Amino acid sequence: MNVSGSTASRALADDPRIGAATRLAVKAAAIEMNYVPNAAARSLRARRTRALGLLLPDLRDPVHGQVASAFEQEARAQGYGVMVVAGERDPGRERLALRIFAEHGTDGVAVVSGLLSPRELRDRVDPDRLVLVWPDHRSLPRRDGARTPGVIQTDDASGVRAAVEHLIANGCRRIAYVEGGVRASNTIRAETVASTLRAHGERFPMQTFPAPVDAWRDPGQLAARIAADLPEALVCYDDQLALGLMDALRQHGIRIPDDMQIVGFDGIPFAAIANPRLTTVAVPSAELGRAAATSLIRAIHDGALPEGVLLPVEVVVRQSTGSVAALADQP
Amino acid sequence: MNVSGSTASRALADDPRIGAATRLAVKAAAIEMNYVPNAAARSLRARRTRALGLLLPDLRDPVHGQVASAFEQEARAQGYGVMVVAGERDPGRERLALRIFAEHGTDGVAVVSGLLSPRELRDRVDPDRLVLVWPDHRSLPRRDGARTPGVIQTDDASGVRAAVEHLIANGCRRIAYVEGGVRASNTIRAETVASTLRAHGERFPMQTFPAPVDAWRDPGQLAARIAADLPEALVCYDDQLALGLMDALRQHGIRIPDDMQIVGFDGIPFAAIANPRLTTVAVPSAELGRAAATSLIRAIHDGALPEGVLLPVEVVVRQSTGSVAALADQP
DNA sequence: AGGGTCTGCGCAATCGGTTGCAACGGGAGG
DNA sequence: CCTCCCGTTGCAACCGATTGCGCAGACCCT
Structure with missing residues (x-):
């Protein structure tokens, strides 16, 4: 079975101009010889x-x-x-x-x-x-x-607002936001924490902990600063940071949620099986x-x-x- | 500046046959016109x-x-x-x-x-x-x-062997292996647990827990079986399974490592910040x-x-x- | 001044699949 | 029997970058 390239191309593309017999023969031959079209040529054209x-x-x-x-x-x-x-x-x-x-x-x-x-x-x-x-x-x-x-x-803002209001309903007063670092910042989250607290009056002071660049790998330094200040609740830039902080804060004898409540962001799978399980804004x-x-x-x-x-x-x-x-x- | 395609191609490729003046002019023009070579054509050739x-x-x-x-x-x-x-x-x-x-x-x-x-x-x-x-x-x-x-x-075998020997040194006798499921099995890990236990004599019985297909998402059923049997230590197919089981076993009132010791496999980052932190064979x-x-x-x-x-x-x-x-x- | 060499550049073919257009063959209608 | 038409198939150009080969011009040597 010898056909021209154009016929083969049309047969494989199910072009109606090609007869059924030819089409089937071409397709069979293509499978037979393990034909794979060249993407470069096709893309070029x-x-x-x-x-x-x-x-x-x-x-x-x-x-x-x-x-x-x-x-x-x-x-x-x-x-x-x-x-x-x-x-x-x-x-x-x-x-x-x-x-x-x-x-x-x-x-x-x-x-x-x-x-x-x-x-x-x-x-x-x-x-x-x-x-x-x-x-x-x-x-x-x-x-x-x-x-x-x-x-x-x-819709990060809605989520963060709801999370902060949940903490307020839990009785937390001093609520802090923990940033994610320079390269992973998200201004809207911090702003929403602040605006939500403001909306609830001056009884709720806002505090921000800027994260060092390697806060994920080594949250110890950050945890020390937080432990010294001891806010009642933490809203964290994301779950990884929150989980790392939970572990590091445990070193300082801080019990969660008894001594401090924590909220993460993202809803990664491990948040659900951490100990304690992490409240989070799931995306x-x-x-x-x-x-x-x-x-x-x-x-x-x-x-x-x-x-x-x-x-x-x-x-x-x-x-x-x-x-x-x-x-x-x-x- | 008009040059042929071949000259342009050679100039951009720093072909020594092209004069310096021409080469620079071509390169300048390429930047000027935001030229990006067509990968399809290049690949084809x-x-x-x-x-x-x-x-x-x-x-x-x-x-x-x-x-x-x-x-x-x-x-x-x-x-x-x-x-x-x-x-x-x-x-x-x-x-x-x-x-x-x-x-x-x-x-x-x-x-x-x-x-x-x-x-x-x-x-x-x-x-x-x-x-x-x-x-x-x-x-x-x-x-x-x-x-x-x-x-x-x-070198999974060496790692698993060392992990099992670590458990034996810790005083564990009844050591079980928890499989990863059909699609994520690794016969060598199970075999190595078995052979290591055999090498240490009949005082160390081997037990295997086959994982249901969705053990990662819902380790509850598996944890119930394990809690009923209560081995002294668990070697798990991987860290995700181990972390999920730690959480589920906690529901059964099992304290880790006091009531049961657990070893994972892979060395994922969360193993290091879990509570308790997970011993693992890090890859x-x-x-x-x-x-x-x-x-x-x-x-x-x-x-x-x-x-x-x-x-x-x-x-x-x-x-x-x-x-x-x-x-x-x-x- | 003519022949030879070297430098610098362009022509044209090539990669393989797609597609507009033409050609070809056979059957039907005049 | 000739012509027209339709259904099929082939020819050749095209996509854009690369490269062997050849050519033009400058230069040197005798």
């Missing part, structure tokens, strides 16, 4: 690669792992491959990542928790094929739940990744960015903000 | 893409996240992009992943904890451009530390990813697989296998 670029800070981080996992799964389901680059919270590496994507000709790019300004991003990649996932709020034009096209966000991280892939692929097909997405968050109350006695036997 | 395929079970798993992170970092440092696909512990998806890699023309493929047999793998991808990372031992031809070319392993997961990328790239350049790699593991003793009183104030 079609001017698209069916590959997406995913830029995120760190693959080791449970939350970003979730996001990446869901993004890859959704992209794969829609026929796209995913090229992943970790930016490592370094603007230089993020620029390099965008260059890698450009050179590999990805059809679109998703940037998760990026450090580059939207201005710079839009200079380096086609803005109509770029979605921003979980950007720091200060980099966005509008605020307060406004949906910018091509931006996937979570739908898988949804975040899925929505990013969906939006990006739609943008590629339509040539324009779809509506922004604002995902709800949920306060999950656990032992770290409740009486241990009351909650001990609760699953 | 060069017959390589400078992209690697990474197939792993799950991006959400902390260990595989570590591996992926290190793999991506090393690959990026050597000028390669990484296309990631999660196989989700499903042979069908693993086959799909290999097809995706083939269609995108990756220069090489790394398979982490894959389910497909080496036979099938070598049928689907060029065996000289394939490295196996952390394969189940039963799928490998030789055993006991033998290094198969293109295979990156860890150099970042090394695993780095070695995989290095081996794969060397294979691509040399056209043949480099020596296999056998990485050492380390038993990290923490509170879950020691007296809490003795260790409470130790950082």
